[in-house]
Amino acid sequence: MDKTKEQNFQESVRLKSAHVKETASAEKSVPAGYEAFQEEYAVDNDKVFQKTQSCLRKKHSRQKKKASGIRRYFRLLGIYARMDLASLTRDAKFMAIVLTADIVSNISTISGIFLLAWKFGGIGGMDRFEVLFMLAYGNIVMGFLNMMGGCNALFPSRIIGRGQWEHMFIMPLPYAVQLTVGIFPFTGSSSLISGIAMLAMAICHMEAALPWWWPGMLLFQLIVSMAIVTAASYLFSSLAFYAPIQCEEIASTVVYSCDHAKSFPLSGMPPYIRCPLLTIFPAGLLAWFPSMILLGKTTTLQNFYPAVFALFLSLIAAYFFRKGFRYYVKKGINRYSAGGHRS
Amino acid sequence: MSKKGLTDTVPAAIAHKDMAVIVSSVSKSFTRWQRKERPQEQGASEEISDGASRDSNGTSRNSGKASRDSGGECFLQEKPGSRQKRIFGKGGIRTVFGQEKRTVTALDDVSFQVKRGEFVAYAGPNGAGKSTTMKLLAGMLQPTAGSVSVLGMSPEKDRIRLMRKLGVLFGNRTELWWDHPVIQSFEWKKVVWDIPEAVYRRNLGMVTELLDIGEIRNTFARELSLGQRMRADLGMMLLHSPEVILLDEPTLGLDVVAKRQMIEFLKRLNREEGVTILVTSHDMDDLEEMARRILMISRGKLVYDGSFDGLRDIAGNLTHLTVTTDGRVPELAGCRLLEGKNGVFQFEVDLTRLPIRGMLERLSQADGILDIEIRKPPIEQVIAQLYQAWKCDAADF
Ligand SMILES: Nc1ncnc2c1ncn2[C@@H]1O[C@H](COP(=O)(O)OP(=O)(O)OP(=O)(O)O)[C@@H](O)[C@H]1O
Ligand SMILES: [Mg+2]
Numbered sequence: 001m002d003k004t005k006e007q008n009f010q011e012s013v014r015l016k017s018a019h020v021k022e023t024a025s026a027e028k029s030v031p032a033g034y035e036a037f038q039e040e041y042a043v044d045n046d047k048v049f050q051k052t053q054s055c056l057r058k059k060h061s062r063q064k065k066k067a068s069g070i071r072r073y074f075r076l077l078g079i080y081a082r083m084d085l086a087s088l089t090r091d092a093k094f095m096a097i098v099l100t101a102d103i104v105s106n107i108s109t110i111s112g113i114f115l116l117a118w119k120f121g122g123i124g125g126m127d128r129f130e131v132l133f134m135l136a137y138g139n140i141v142m143g144f145l146n147m148m149g150g151c152n153a154l155f156p157s158r159i160i161g162r163g164q165w166e167h168m169f170i171m172p173l174p175y176a177v178q179l180t181v182g183i184f185p186f187t188g189s190s191s192l193i194s195g196i197a198m199l200a201m202a203i204c205h206m207e208a209a210l211p212w213w214w215p216g217m218l219l220f221q222l223i224v225s226m227a228i229v230t231a232a233s234y235l236f237s238s239l240a241f242y243a244p245i246q247c248e249e250i251a252s253t254v255v256y257s258c259d260h261a262k263s264f265p266l267s268g269m270p271p272y273i274r275c276p277l278l279t280i281f282p283a284g285l286l287a288w289f290p291s292m293i294l295l296g297k298t299t300t301l302q303n304f305y306p307a308v309f310a311l312f313l314s315l316i317a318a319y320f321f322r323k324g325f326r327y328y329v330k331k332g333i334n335r336y337s338a339g340g341h342r343s
Numbered sequence: 344m345s346k347k348g349l350t351d352t353v354p355a356a357i358a359h360k361d362m363a364v365i366v367s368s369v370s371k372s373f374t375r376w377q378r379k380e381r382p383q384e385q386g387a388s389e390e391i392s393d394g395a396s397r398d399s400n401g402t403s404r405n406s407g408k409a410s411r412d413s414g415g416e417c418f419l420q421e422k423p424g425s426r427q428k429r430i431f432g433k434g435g436i437r438t439v440f441g442q443e444k445r446t447v448t449a450l451d452d453v454s455f456q457v458k459r460g461e462f463v464a465y466a467g468p469n470g471a472g473k474s475t476t477m478k479l480l481a482g483m484l485q486p487t488a489g490s491v492s493v494l495g496m497s498p499e500k501d502r503i504r505l506m507r508k509l510g511v512l513f514g515n516r517t518e519l520w521w522d523h524p525v526i527q528s529f530e531w532k533k534v535v536w537d538i539p540e541a542v543y544r545r546n547l548g549m550v551t552e553l554l555d556i557g558e559i560r561n562t563f564a565r566e567l568s569l570g571q572r573m574r575a576d577l578g579m580m581l582l583h584s585p586e587v588i589l590l591d592e593p594t595l596g597l598d599v600v601a602k603r604q605m606i607e608f609l610k611r612l613n614r615e616e617g618v619t620i621l622v623t624s625h626d627m628d629d630l631e632e633m634a635r636r637i638l639m640i641s642r643g644k645l646v647y648d649g650s651f652d653g654l655r656d657i658a659g660n661l662t663h664l665t666v667t668t669d670g671r672v673p674e675l676a677g678c679r680l681l682e683g684k685n686g687v688f689q690f691e692v693d694l695t696r697l698p699i700r701g702m703l704e705r706l707s708q709a710d711g712i713l714d715i716e717i718r719k720p721p722i723e724q725v726i727a728q729l730y731q732a733w734k735c736d737a738a739d740f
Contacts, residue, residue: 072537079534083523167518169483171535172506329485329499331373332478 076173076181080151088186102190110135110198113263124268129205130295131265136198137294138262138287141225143192145255151182154230154255156321157237160328161248208296220307221290227310228285229258235317241324262286278305285309362495363587363619364457364480369489371450371475371643379443449475451643452489457621459586462613464634465623468730472643473623474513477591480621481511493587507536510585514595517576519564525575526560529582536583543582550578553608569596577605581612588612590622594629606633627722641733651722658725664690666706667714675705686713 088095117123117131126134145154152158156179159165168178203210233251240247261283266274277284285306292298293306449472457463467473478484479491482498482505491498496505512518519528533543551557554574559567567575573593580588590609594602610633612618624630630637631651639647639654647654666673666688672680677697678690692702699717706715 075534079531083520083527083531086527087522163516166478166483166513166516169502170481170506170509170511170518172503172537173535174503329483330487332475332484 073177073181076177077183080181080183081185084184084186084188098187099190102187103194106139106191106194109260110139110263113265117265123265125297126265126267126295129202130291132198133202133206133295134265134287134291135263136195136202137222137225137291139191139195139198141195141222141229141286142259142262143189143195144222145226145229147184147188147192148180149182149184149188151179153179153182154233155237155249155251156234157240157247157249157251160237160240161244163244165328214294218294221294224306224310225286225290227314228282228306229255231310231313231317232258232282234321235313238317238320238324241328257281258283258286262288264288267292279309282309282313361459362456363459363461363493364455364621365490365492366456366476366480367454367490369450369453369476369479369486369491370448371472371479371484372446372448372487374444374446376442376444448643450479450486450640453640453643453645454489455638455645455648457619459619460613460617461636462610462620462634463622464630464637465621465640466625466627466630466637466726467640468733471640473640474591476640477511477513477589477621477623480589481509482506507583508586510580510583510588512576512580512588512590512593514573514590514592517564517572518579519572519575521565522563524561524563525556525567525579528564528575529560529579532579532582538583542584546582546584550581553604553611554578555604570598570601573597574601574605577608584616585618587619588621590620592624593622594624594626602629609633627726631722639729641730646733647729652719654722654729655720655725658720658728659693660695661691661720662694663718663720664692664702665716665718666690666709666712668709669711669713671711673706673709673712675702675709677705678702 088098113123114132114135117126117128122128123131149155152164159168168175171178173181233255236254237247237251239250258281261277261281264283266277266284266288274284278289289298290306293303453472453476465473465476475484479486480493480498482502485499493505494508498505519525520531523531529547532538538546551560554577556575556578559571559575562571564572564575573596577593593609594605597605606629609620609622613620620634622630622633635650637647637649637651637654638645647657652660661679664675664678666675668686668688670686672683673688675690678692681689681691683689694702706712
């Protein structure tokens with residue numbers, strides 16, 4: 001590029017940016033030197049103006065769309081929450097039964113392990129409150145997923161096996177949104193609430209001071225653990241596209257077996273038990289391993305393992321689920337069970 | 344209606360704009376496992392021999408060749424082989440338990456178009472492929488071949504955009520929330536479909552009044568009777584002012600009053616709001632009352648597209664004459680006596696051979712006539728005749 005051309009080029013950039021600014025304030029005045037520039041480069045003034053305007057309009061509408069999309073998402077969460085509250089408060093007796101059953105089931109799932117830890121002053125290198133932390137972590141993971149599972153989002157094999165996907169086809173929402181907005185904040189959050197309370201108790205009793213980034217790390221590990229359960233559930237649920245009747249409950253089998261196995265502290269266990277529980281049957285990644293990371297008992301390399309595993313499993317699950325879904329819309333399962341309605 | 348004529352005169356893009364539904368050369372086949380018909384089950388004495396087997400009608404057919412059974416489905420056969428070879432070879436277990444995989448052609452090269460604002464009946468015998476077509480239009484299934492477009496959109500690719508304008512109702516299932524009052528399902532729909540408040544209020548008022556939902560609005564869906572549930576479902580489907588409505592047997596289980604109410608409502612919706620409606624039903628009288636055009640499908644093939652009177656023409660268009668006498672049998676040459684009891688005689692007349700004037704003359708000459716009634720052939724009877732004829736055709740394959 002020779003000197004004069006370079007100068008002209010810079011001038012054109014300056015002019016264009018000036019033009020964008022002008023149009024942003026919706027004033028179409030021509031800056032000094034603009035005509036000369038236009039003559040030399042034969043730039044169509046109006047074209048540039050219109051293009052800029054349309055770009056700005058598009059950007060503006062994109063922003064607006066995004067904002068309204070977020071608002072809409074919250075409205076959707078709101079209607080499901082309202083429906084959940086309505087069903088809980090329908091009848092005082094019903095409400096009392098639901099809440100009591102939830103509390104009893106929560107206490108029973110963790111009490112055995114916690115009492116053992118209390119009796120022996122900890123399990124396999126984890127002290128009492130570290131065990132409590134692990135149990136709390138596991139409860140939060142499963143509690144949050146249960147709360148989000150109002151539309152069987154955690155158990156897609158049920159949706160497929162009962163023919164409920166036929167309801168989803170006709171809703172003007174992306175499937176991902178349909179699956180994630182069905183929350184049960186009132187009838188399905190007891191495990192989450194108890195988990196948070198237990199976590200607070202465990203943190204209060206921890207001796208080491210926690211670094212500033214620790215809450216972020218906690219959140220990240222929680223998301224990773226949830227992704228692992230969800231991915232495992234979706235991976236196995238993709239079988240339901242091929243065998244809807246036989247596999248209707250496969251997701252619940254996978255999720256509940258992980259849920260039950262997650263509460264055992266694996267510290268001190270031999271590798272032949274630990275390894276399968278961290279790979280093919282990843283229950284150890286739902287509470288124990290992330291707790292070890294958060295308690296600073298792992299190496300830096302090990303810290304990345306759950307996230308890498310979650311990514312890997314999610315990609316495989318997405319691949320097979322999509323494949324199954326394509327099979328489903330091609331073949332149709334022609335099954336609409338008695339429980340296929342929205343409930 | 345000629346599809347060709349339409350695209351001949353109007354450029355395709357414009358023609359498509361005016362079309363609510365375009366189904367072009369759509370085929371849909373399913374695979375399914377089923378028990379193999381064994382020779383002894385068919386009453387035949389011989390074993391399945393190599394190279395040839397028997398179909399369900401007992402007629403011999405060659406292996407590996409596509410063939411149709413009496414149900415009208417297109418089946419592909421298993422490869423031949425000796426019994427022993429089959430048991431120990433590939434798919435052996437299948438042979439032991441007598442299972443075979445079959446390909447069912449539910450739709451075979453079906454093409455039709457529905458203009459905006461049309462009210463079209465879609466009829467055919469059981470298993471003809473009506474629900475399959477509805478599912479294809481609603482994006483619940485994808486065609487094996489051909490293409491489907493609703494309001495210029497592909498149900499597969501533009502699902503979200505299309506569903507804002509499409510209403511779908513399958514009589515055998517409900518879109519209502521089972522464990523909530525009907526009005527809760529309506530409110531849920533308002534949020535999910537993002538229906539503006541004013542539109543929602545207007546439509547809610549309209550369906551409440553015209554479908555008589557007022558009383559059941561606050562009842563739980565699981566506590567509704569079948570007919571009440573259908574009304575509530577129809578009301579819910581209309582809340583977002585759909586431009587095209589697909590109804591698969593919507594009158595299933597409705598009592599006479601509810602059925603009339605629904606028919607009147609749908610007609611009004613089509614007339615006043617210009618909503619395009621495609622409806623299937625096995626009640627031909629209902630269909631004739633609602634729709635002007637009827638598409639008939641049999642064994643996956645579109646066999647008729649036209650008016651109801653056109654169907655009567657195909658079936659011979661024999662007018663029905665009921666003559667009440669004092670007991671004497673009227674002598675009416677040119678009229679075929681179908682039945683006669685207690686002085687009421689049913690005749691069938693071909694008015695193209697015996698004009699109405701001639702028939703009336705003969706009637707005036709007959710003795711003891713107290714009353715007469717002349718009717719078009721009942722559509723139910725016409726359709727039954729056609730179904731029988733198609734079934735016979737199938738057996739000839
Ligand atoms: N998912 C499926 N898998 C296998 N076969 C199927 C499937 N869905 C439909 N069929 C077959 O396709 C054919 C057409 O079925 P469809 O449900 O469309 O009939 P229909 O016209 O709606 O009948 P009806 O009047 O009884 O409702 C039938 O032979 C049926 O057995
Ligand atoms: Mg059907």
